[in-house]
Amino acid sequence: MSSPGDQPEFIQKYPIEGGDFVAAGSVSINVKNLLKGIGFPSPVIRRVAIVAFEAEMNVVMYGGGGELRLFVSPRRIRLEVADQGPGIADLDLAMQEGWSTATPEMRERGFGAGMGLPNMKRNSDRLKIETGPQRGTTVRAEFDIC
Amino acid sequence: MASLSEIASWLQAEVLSGEHLLERRVERAHGCDLMSDVLCYSQQDSILLTGLTNEQAVRTAEVAGMAGMVLVRGKRPSAQMVEMAQQYQLPLLFTRLSMFDACGVLYARGLRGNSHFPAKEGD
Numbered sequence: 001m002s003s004p005g006d007q008p009e010f011i012q013k014y015p016i017e018g019g020d021f022v023a024a025g026s027v028s029i030n031v032k033n034l035l036k037g038i039g040f041p042s043p044v045i046r047r048v049a050i051v052a053f054e055a056e057m058n059v060v061m062y063g064g065g066g067e068l069r070l071f072v073s074p075r076r077i078r079l080e081v082a083d084q085g086p087g088i089a090d091l092d093l094a095m096q097e098g099w100s101t102a103t104p105e106m107r108e109r110g111f112g113a114g115m116g117l118p119n120m121k122r123n124s125d126r127l128k129i130e131t132g133p134q135r136g137t138t139v140r141a142e143f144d145i146c
Numbered sequence: 147m148a149s150l151s152e153i154a155s156w157l158q159a160e161v162l163s164g165e166h167l168l169e170r171r172v173e174r175a176h177g178c179d180l181m182s183d184v185l186c187y188s189q190q191d192s193i194l195l196t197g198l199t200n201e202q203a204v205r206t207a208e209v210a211g212m213a214g215m216v217l218v219r220g221k222r223p224s225a226q227m228v229e230m231a232q233q234y235q236l237p238l239l240f241t242r243l244s245m246f247d248a249c250g251v252l253y254a255r256g257l258r259g260n261s262h263f264p265a266k267e268g269d
Contacts, residue, residue: 025205029234032209042190046211050185053209057202110181110198110206119186 010072016056018065018083021109027068028053031079038072044143047123048077051141054116055081061106062086063137075145079124082138088131095121147173148257150214150237153193156251157216157241162228164214164237172213175257177249181206188212189260195248199223201230208234218245 012034014027032049052068059066063083071078088094095117102112121127124141131137151168154161161168174192178184181202184194190211196203197219204227207215214237217223222240231238241248 022201025202025209028209029205042211046190046209049209049211053205054185109200109202110179110184111202113180113182115182115186119182122186 009074010070012070012072014068014070016059016063016066016068016081016083018060018063018085020060021105024057024060025053028056031068031070034070035072035077040077040145044077044145048079048141048143050123051120051127051143052079052081054120055079055139055141057111058116058137058139059083059085061102061111066136077143077145079141079143080138082136084136087133087135087137088129089133091129091131147171148252148255150193150239152255153214153216153252153257154239156255157239157243157248159216159239159241162217162223162238162240163231164235167214167235167237170213170237173257174263175249175252175259176212177218177245177259179245184210184212187260189263193252193257195245195252197221197245199227201227203227204230204234204236204238208236212236214239216241216248218243218248 031052035045063085066083069080093099097118098114100112100114106112125144126142128140150170172193176188176192177195179198184206188210191213193214194207194212195216199221216239220242
């Protein structure tokens with residue numbers, strides 16, 4: 001992930017409320033607007049926003065709340081999204097497209113297709129997930145500014 | 147390519163937000179009720195057709211960089227959803243046509259889905 005000396009110039013933290021489907025996604029919109037305000041290229045903003053949104057929805061749906069941390073430097077954007085939830089029992093399985101443990105409520109809202117983690121991987125340049133039963137989950141994603 | 151204004155007219159749609167943004171032009175459309183798929187398979191500056199009328203549908207459209215959004219099947223959104231679309235500067239159209247018919251009208255007028263374009267990174 002980040003190399004030594006690649007110090008972020010800017011860090012922003014956003015709390016994420018667990019189970020709050022009405023607010024779910026609002027943190028990612030704030031991230032997108034902030035990056036837009038800084039003036040990053042539109043394609044990288046879209047990739048960051050999509051990964052942030054997928055991760056935020058997972059924290060809301062499964063993680064019981066957590067925090068999104070955004071690290072911005074001129075050449076790289078980094079996201080850390082952490083929760084204190086039950087963790088992902090089988091990460092290899094969860095990375096497979098179509099695998100999901102979503103509830104009917106999540107599916108009614110248009111989510112839970114089992115595409116979240118694979119889509120995070122697809123839209124980031126590097127993705128690392130730390131998880132385990134009763135340890136919570138932390139997603140770290142990096143985006144290079146081309 | 148078509149403007150959102152033309153799309154609104156072809157779909158006999160009511161404009162619920164973004165009346166001042168209807169000159170935006172789009173060449174791609176994405177018809178989908180599954181927001182996970184919108185995040186995976188849509189392209190920036192497309193128009194999204196959906197029957198999903200909740201807050202996440204608007205946020206998904208915003209995150210995915212949609213040029214506008216059409217609510218199909220006569221499903222009227224809540225005032226909060228319209229307010230959110232206004233806040234995001236996202237044109238929101240409302241039509242009584244079904245998803246199939248709305249997509250058919252736009253296809254007949256020349257709009258296309260992703261399968262008609264060369265795959266790009268992220269497709």
